[in-house]
Amino acid sequence: MKRKVTEAELEQIELELLEIKRARATCEEE
Structure with a gap:
């Protein structure tokens, strides 16, 4: 079952x- 991802979760990711x-x-710079 695919769970709907909320906007807040997307922002956190x-x-x-x-x-x-x-x-x-x-x-990489160092």
Whole structure:
């Protein structure tokens, strides 16, 4: 059964992805 994802959950996921991208970029620069 597929559960409907709420807008709040989508926003939280996007924020987490942004943080991961930032962390990766920082690691690659150093």
